[in-house]
Amino acid sequence: MTNKEKEDWERVQYRMNNEGFDYCFTHYSNWDEIKDKTFHELRINYLNSQKKLEEYIDRMNEDDEWRINLKELKMKYFLDTEFFETELSIRQIGVIPTIDLISIGIVDEDGREFYKLNNEHKLDYSWENDWLKKNVFKQIYNEIIPNFDHDKNFIFDEETLKLLFSVFGSTRKEIVEEILSFVGKDKTPKFYGYYADYDWVVFAQLFGRMTDLPKGWPMYCVDLRQMMDQNGLTRKWKEKNCPDPLMEHSALEDARWNRELYNQICIFNDRNNVN
Numbered sequence: 001m002t003n004k005e006k007e008d009w010e011r012v013q014y015r016m017n018n019e020g021f022d023y024c025f026t027h028y029s030n031w032d033e034i035k036d037k038t039f040h041e042l043r044i045n046y047l048n049s050q051k052k053l054e055e056y057i058d059r060m061n062e063d064d065e066w067r068i069n070l071k072e073l074k075m076k077y078f079l080d081t082e083f084f085e086t087e088l089s090i091r092q093i094g095v096i097p098t099i100d101l102i103s104i105g106i107v108d109e110d111g112r113e114f115y116k117l118n119n120e121h122k123l124d125y126s127w128e129n130d131w132l133k134k135n136v137f138k139q140i141y142n143e144i145i146p147n148f149d150h151d152k153n154f155i156f157d158e159e160t161l162k163l164l165f166s167v168f169g170s171t172r173k174e175i176v177e178e179i180l181s182f183v184g185k186d187k188t189p190k191f192y193g194y195y196a197d198y199d200w201v202v203f204a205q206l207f208g209r210m211t212d213l214p215k216g217w218p219m220y221c222v223d224l225r226q227m228m229d230q231n232g233l234t235r236k237w238k239e240k241n242c243p244d245p246l247m248e249h250s251a252l253e254d255a256r257w258n259r260e261l262y263n264q265i266c267i268f269n270d271r272n273n274v275n
């Protein structure tokens with residue numbers, strides 16, 4: 001540590017001890033002369049927590065209605081799906097491109113988790129897709145088999161996957177009912193995904209047509225990739241701050257990762273706005 005750095009740290013300590021923690025970090029200075037990443041992360045977290053606590057206390061004093069609806073307001077839901085891009089052949093019309101849901105994961109901002117396999121998925125067709133076999137079905141096999149097959153009877157093949165989908169999967173109707181129960185009383189949920197366009201289509205199609213989404217729900221999903229672009233955040237930034245999950249292409253793992261990516265983008269924004 002240089003003499004100058006030593007003096008800077010002593011100054012922080014002095015201000016904190018003599019003028020109080022709150023004054024030192026809230027009003028006195030942003031401490032730009034300190035070039036220490038951890039110090040600034042902790043400082044910004046402190047400022048953000050203080051702001052949230054203040055807002056919370058203000059609102060608790062506002063009115064009873066707000067307090068009753070506290071848990072019903074605008075929760076964020078991070079979603080990911082795995083799907084099979086295929087074609088539907090309809091007599092007299094011809095071939096129409098379509099998407100078939102395989103699995104869906106949702107994590108809310110508090111960390112509650114939702115994960116379902118679609119047992120109506122047409123595995124007879126998707127099994128022929130080598131990419132899905134290697135990246136999606138292998139993940140599903142790996143996440144279920146350790147707890148399901150203690151005698152190691154089930155190798156990774158189509159029959160085993162069909163069995164796993166029939167034992168652990170749900171129908172589209174059941175998935176919808178469970179999504180509604182997961183979102184619960186939240187009348188205005190907000191959904192986030194990563195490269196989310198196709199995820200949003202398979203998600204919305206569970207409910208029927210676009211207009212069949214529950215009343216009050218948005219008819220769009222916020223794309224985290226777009227948020228990255230708008231903030232000038234590169235692939236390199238992502239690799240450093242939110243590296244891809246080890247179990248990439250597991251819908252639940254990817255949904256957890258989406259939540260983490262969102263949090264990292266917020267930390268980046270807070271840091272740049274506060275400084």
Ligand SMILES: [Mg+2]
Pocket residue numbers: 080081082248249250251254
């Ligand atoms: Mg995925």
